[in-house]
Amino acid sequence: MRWLDANLDRRxxxxxxxLVLPFLVAGAVAPEATGQAASAVLSAVTTNLGGVYLALVSLFVAAGLALAVSPLGRIRLGRDGEAPEFSRTSWFAMLFSAGMGIGLVFxxxxxxxxxFTSPPTGAAGTPEAARLAFEIFFFHWGxxxxxxxxxxxxxIAYFHFxxxxPALVSRCLVPLxxxxxxxxxxxxxxxxxxxxATVMGVVTSLGLGALQITSGLHLSAGLPDGVGTTLAVIGVITLLFIASAVSGVDRGIKILSNLNVILMLLLLGFFLAYGPTRAIATTFGRALGDYLRDLVPLSTSTVLFDNxxxxxAWTVFYWAWWVAWAPFVGAFIARISxxxxxxxxxxxxxxAPALFSFAFAAALGGTAVHIDLHQGGHIAEMxxxxxxxxxxxxxxxLPHYGLLAAxxxxxxxxxxxxxxxxxxxxxxxxSTGGAERASRRLIVFWGAALGLVAAALVYAGGLKGLQTASIVGSxxxxxxxxLLIVSTARDMAGELRNAPPTP
Known part of the structure; x- marks a missing residue:
């Protein structure tokens, strides 16, 4: 297999x-049985291990904040005095694009x-339900x-730079x-x-994005709203993202990340200009206040809202999704930090990315809820x-639908x-022992694998199959x-303890 990459780690x-191949084969050969199995796995994991996800993800947040406010926060991810590789603007754009992307838009x-229509507690379809809905969203995406x-x-950033x-998860565990x-x-x-975990987490988002593009093409251009169109969308986009990946971080990925932020700001601007601006601002302010007020109680509960x-169905799924995304988003953020x-x-x-996500959701989601509450929009039914x-x-x-849809x-x-x-x-x-630059052949292989697995899961189980992928991967x-938390904190503490005193 050296023809794929000279540095390939065969193991x-x-x-x-x-591990990936069975999902691809099962989804293509036996889609109905695969869909049923996916539902069973999703139910079993969320029922029996939901509390584990809730506790550990809250632990991750606490550990990160503790490192930041402690003396360890002064340690530089690189040589002492080394300047950041990317500007703060490009850094935010790239980490946000990789870390949220399709999921936030979806x-x-x-x-x-x-x-709003099915709250975990209280009456549905009321202003109170709308307020709770955005607090929940902020909690899940914060x-x-x-x-x-x-x-x-x-x-990865600490041990690599x-x-x-090498930029590998495994090498971060050397101290342990x-x-x-x-x-x-x-x-x-x-x-x-x-x-x-990366493959299973990312194909969830790829499938969601393909479903959403299919819906957009159906509503705006009249194309068929079916599995065939979704699979075609996955095929076309897969070719495009492989081409971008081959070009590397400094070219394709950086350019597209900056483009993403520009497009998001344009869409956000349209909603602020033509939507209920005052309601959007109220939604953002109230939800942020509710979120900050209830952050600790929600984070330390194993059953939210007594439901x-x-x-x-919601919080455990999200925590599993974030864990599944963590290896690739974390490694990518490390690469640019x-x-x-x-x-x-x-x-x-x-x-910073959490606040931007909150503003985006308050504008788009706040507009939708306002339309349903005050204009009889029936978006919830849709x-x-x-x-x-x-x-x-x-x-x-909203006005200018054709332009907005495009x-x-x-x-x-x-x-x-x-x-x-x-x-x-x-x-x-x-796959290459942490090599800075993998071969084009290997990048094409993994890009094609991501597209094919996403297509197989969409074909087999739709949204349920995609959700199961993130659970299984995480x-x-x-x-x-x-183990990463313990290893990193221990090594950082040792470095600080052995550092010469500053004059």
Whole structure:
């Protein structure tokens, strides 16, 4: 297999491939049985291990904040005095594009509308339900999501740029398990699990994005709204993100990330200009206040709102999704964070993107809820029938629908490409022992694998199959993340303890 890449780690490559391949084959050969199995797995994991997800993800947030405010926050991710590689603007754009992307565009209207019509507590369809809906959204898309990414990103950035280790999850565990095991079979298992989690987490987002693009093309251009169109969308976008990944971080990924932010700001500007601006501002302010007030109680509860079924279906799913995204988003954020301090890294990653996500959801979701509450828009009914129609159903109520629909489709496609090519780049790095630049052949292989698995899961089970992928991918990586916290904190503390006193 050296023809794929001269630096290929066969243990990691074949281990990951043999884990991914069954999902691809099962989805293509037996889609109905695969869909049923996916539902059973999703139910079993969320029912029996939901509390584990809730507790550990809150632990990740607390650990990241503790490192930032402690003396360890002064440690630089690189040589002492080294300047950051990217400007703060490009840094924020790239980490946000990789860390949220399609999911935020998909759920910024759909999730608040779901909670508005089916709240975990209280009466549905009321102003109180609308207020609670946005607090829930902020909780799901706030510091818990980004705190999960911090665990992996900080570990890789510290050990790679500060300690000179390869950019691999396994090498971050050297202080705990020793170099022999980290470079041997145990390290290979860890890197396989990182690839496995990445593939399963990313294909969830790719499938969601393809479903949303299909809905947009159906509502705006009259194309068929079926599986065939969705599979065609996945095929076209897969070719585009492979081309971007081949061009590398400094070219394709950086350019597309900046484009994503520009497109998001344009869409946000349209909603602020033509939507209920005062209601949007009120939604943002109230939801942020509610979120900050209830952050600790929500974070320390194993059953939210006294509704275990709702907690499993929503919060546990989200926490699993963020864990599945953590290896690739964390590794990618590490790659672009050289020269920043631990404190700057943690605060920058956890706070800034979360606030932007809140503003985006308040504008789009707040407009949709306002239309339903005060204008009889029936957007909630549309979402209940087809969740992927939420965005374009809302755009129908704003002026210049054709222009907005084209902008939205371009944004979704751009986020689709950015998330997928970032994941392809990172998975290829994990497969080559942490090489800075994988071969084009290997990047094409993993890019095609992501597209094919996403297509197979859409074909087999639709949204349910995609949700199951993130759950299955994240479960074993939870253990790795706990070890990363301990290993990173221990090594940082040792460095600070042994550092010469400053004059």
């Amino acid at each position: 990691v490559f074949w281990g990951a491939t043999l 759920w910024s209207i759909a999730e608040p509308m779901y909670h 510091v818990h999501a980004w705190g999960t990414y911090v665990v992996v990103g900080l570990a 500060r300690k000179g280790e 398990i020793g170099r022999r095991l980290a470079e041997g079979w145990l390290g290979a298992v860890v890197d396989v699990l990182a690839i496995w 275990p079924g709702w907690t499993r 050289r020269g920043r301090t631990v404190r700057e890294f943690v605060i920058g990653v956890m706070v 979402v209940q029938k087809a969740v992927e129609s939420a965005l374009f159903g809302t755009l129908h109520h 902008l939205a489709n371009l944004l979704i496609a751009s986020f689709f490409i950015t998330s997928a090519d970032s994941a392809t780049y990172v998975v290829s790095t994990f 479960l074993p990586f939870l253990v790795v993340m706990v």
